[in-house]
Amino acid sequence: MKVTVRYFASLRESLGKEEEELELPPGTATVSAVRAHLRARGGAYGEALAEKRLVRSAVNQDMVQASATVKAGDEIAFFPPVTGG
Amino acid sequence: MKVTVRYFASLRESLGKEEEELELPPGTATVSAVRAHLRARGGAYGEALAEKRLVRSAVNQDMVQASATVKAGDEIAFFPPVTGG
Amino acid sequence: MKISVQQQAFDLTREVEAIRKNDKVGAIAIFAGQVREVAMTLEHYPQMTEKAIRGIVEEASRRWQVMDCTVIHRHGELQPTDPIVLVAVASAHRGDAFAACEFIMDYLKTQAPFWKKEAGRGWVEAKASDDAAAERWNPPAKGVKGG
Amino acid sequence: MKISVQQQAFDLTREVEAIRKNDKVGAIAIFAGQVREVAMTLEHYPQMTEKAIRGIVEEASRRWQVMDCTVIHRHGELQPTDPIVLVAVASAHRGDAFAACEFIMDYLKTQAPFWKKEAGRGWVEAKASDDAAAERWNPPAKGVKGG
Numbered sequence: 233m234k235v236t237v238r239y240f241a242s243l244r245e246s247l248g249k250e251e252e253e254l255e256l257p258p259g260t261a262t263v264s265a266v267r268a269h270l271r272a273r274g275g276a277y278g279e280a281l282a283e284k285r286l287v288r289s290a291v292n293q294d295m296v297q298a299s300a301t302v303k304a305g306d307e308i309a310f311f312p313p314v315t316g317g
Numbered sequence: 318m319k320v321t322v323r324y325f326a327s328l329r330e331s332l333g334k335e336e337e338e339l340e341l342p343p344g345t346a347t348v349s350a351v352r353a354h355l356r357a358r359g360g361a362y363g364e365a366l367a368e369k370r371l372v373r374s375a376v377n378q379d380m381v382q383a384s385a386t387v388k389a390g391d392e393i394a395f396f397p398p399v400t401g402g
Numbered sequence: 403m404k405i406s407v408q409q410q411a412f413d414l415t416r417e418v419e420a421i422r423k424n425d426k427v428g429a430i431a432i433f434a435g436q437v438r439e440v441a442m443t444l445e446h447y448p449q450m451t452e453k454a455i456r457g458i459v460e461e462a463s464r465r466w467q468v469m470d471c472t473v474i475h476r477h478g479e480l481q482p483t484d485p486i487v488l489v490a491v492a493s494a495h496r497g498d499a500f501a502a503c504e505f506i507m508d509y510l511k512t513q514a515p516f517w518k519k520e521a522g523r524g525w526v527e528a529k530a531s532d533d534a535a536a537e538r539w540n541p542p543a544k545g546v547k548g549g
Numbered sequence: 550m551k552i553s554v555q556q557q558a559f560d561l562t563r564e565v566e567a568i569r570k571n572d573k574v575g576a577i578a579i580f581a582g583q584v585r586e587v588a589m590t591l592e593h594y595p596q597m598t599e600k601a602i603r604g605i606v607e608e609a610s611r612r613w614q615v616m617d618c619t620v621i622h623r624h625g626e627l628q629p630t631d632p633i634v635l636v637a638v639a640s641a642h643r644g645d646a647f648a649a650c651e652f653i654m655d656y657l658k659t660q661a662p663f664w665k666k667e668a669g670r671g672w673v674e675a676k677a678s679d680d681a682a683a684e685r686w687n688p689p690a691k692g693v694k695g696g
Contacts, residue, residue, distance in 0.1 A: 238594070240592060240594055240662065240664060241592055241664035241666070241672060242664075242671075242672045286675075290594070290597055290662070293594070293596050293597035293600050293601075294597075294600070294601075295601065295660055295662075309594060309597070309662075311594070311662065311664070312664065312672065312675070313659075313674075313675030314658070314659065314660070314661060314662055314663055314664060314675065315658075315663065315664050315665045315672075315673045315674070315675050316591065316593070316622060316633075316634070316657060316658065316661050316662075316663025316664070316665070317496075317582055317622075317633070317634055317654060317657045317658040317661070317663070317679075323447070325445060325447055325515065325517060326445055326517035326519070326525060327517075327524075327525045371528075375447070375450055375515070378447070378449050378450035378453050378454075379450075379453070379454075380454065380513060380515075392449075394447060394450070394515075396447070396515065396517070397517065397525065397528070398512075398527075398528030399511070399512065399513070399514060399515055399516055399517060399528065400511075400516065400517050400518045400525075400526040400527070400528050401444065401446070401475060401486075401487070401510060401511065401514050401515075401516025401517070401518070402435055402475075402486070402487055402507060402510045402511040402514070402516070402532075402643075413562065414561055414562045414565055415560065415561045415562040418561055418581065422581070422583060422630065423630060424630070425584075425585060425586045425629035425630050426585060426586065427583060427585070427630070428582060428583060428584075428585040429580070429581075429582055429583075430579075430580070430581040430582075430583070431578075431579070431580055432577075432578070432579035432580070432581065433576070433577070433578055433579070433643065433646075433647070434565065434569070434576075434577040434579065435575060435576055435577075435643065436569060436574060436575060436576075436577070437572075437575075438572060438573060438574070438575040438641065439572045439573065482572035483569065483570060483571070483572050483574070494585065496580065496582065496651075496654055497682065499580075500580070500647070500650075500651050500654075503647075504643075504647050507643055507647075535644070
């Protein structure tokens with residue numbers, strides 16, 4: 233299934249990318265599975281999405297836990313802990 | 318000894334007086350003794366300064382407990398609990 | 403530190419601008435109180451009022467990091483929605499600014515010599531909830547957070 | 550309720566006037582955050598930001614009496630002492646106004662998608678103290694005081 237993935241702040245800079253369309257392999261049904269799928273690319277992705285890194289995520293503009301499910305057409309975002317206010 | 322006594326808000330209205338000079342009888346050494354002395358006048362004083370009434374006091378513009386001592390020349394104030402802010 | 407007991411209105415922006423133009427300030431907590439529904443007259447004890455407020459602000463400054471602070475309290479006749487009181491606290495971090503601002507308001511409510519008389523209703527009674535609000539700061543609050 | 554994520558500056562007095570002209574309002578608690586010492590760029594996630602802030606304000610309104618509320622958060626390039634964020638909460642009583650205002654700030658710090666990058670220093674790290682500040686509101690705070 234197809235999803236859109238967006239990156240913000242230091243993640244966006246590390247990956248040199250704001251957004252990409254992604255065809256997820258079958259069974260990639262949660263945010264953490266998407267993250268693992270991207271991490272498996274290695275290189276900047278392996279680094280920026282390493283398990284030891286604090287990465288927050290949102291699905292369709294709602295902050296979610298890593299266990300949240302994803303479905304076709306979703307907009308999934310990865311970003312570092314927020315620092316506004 | 319001589320002191321000045323001031324009244325505010327509902328106390329001022331009940332007594333019909335903002336301020337008075339007072340010659341305290343010997344041994345009237347605390348705020349509560351001054352209050353008792355005034356209460357003994359009876360009438361509006363007996364009512365407004367009755368023991369059951371919540372009356373706050375200040376000596377020389379500092380809020381004090383009833384046990385606070387008074388000395389010649391002090392400005393003693395009696396007033397209801399404050400309601401500013 | 404600015405403390406003013408006055409009849410006239412004040413300008414919120416101008417008061418806040420006066421305490422925030424310091425690049426060490428990151429947080430300004432402000433409380434604005436105003437008259438609800440019924441016109442009132444605010445009486446105070448002129449020689450005592452500023453002294454009492456100054457004491458409250460100094461105590462707040464001992465407990466939290468207060469870089470600057472303005473307290474304005476009006477007296478005299480006020481109409482519904484007229485501003486009564488302004489407390490503005492500038493600090494590096496929001497935890498200190500919020501705590502100091504709320505502490506000053508709670509103490510002002512129970513320690514500063516002001517009395518409200520509502521038009522057609524008479525003197526406002528002091529509230530037990532205000533005493534309770536001030537009491538909760540004893541002993542001094544710990545665990546001020548950063549940020 | 551007004552929520553705005555914007556580059557331009559705002560006028561404090563005007564924003565507060567807009568929420569206080571109701572004679573049921575007795576208390577307005579305001580937080581103003583500003584840039585300390587180092588210029589910065591604030592990045593955000595446009596489609597998510599207002600939604601996240603709206604959710605936070607709605608949660609505050611379930612917990613406390615919020616009669617009106619304005620949240621403005623700036624993005625883009627900001628200089629030292631430039632205002633970043635404004636949270637203003639109008640309520641009948643100060644306990645509700647303070648609690649809702651501080652709650653909104655604490656959640657905004659941990660839930661709203663903004664990221665600060667300081668000139669010459671890089672991305673600002675999130676603070677554990679901000680997580681702790683947001684955590685203390687769980688479970689819902691009780692004992693909101695009157696006044």
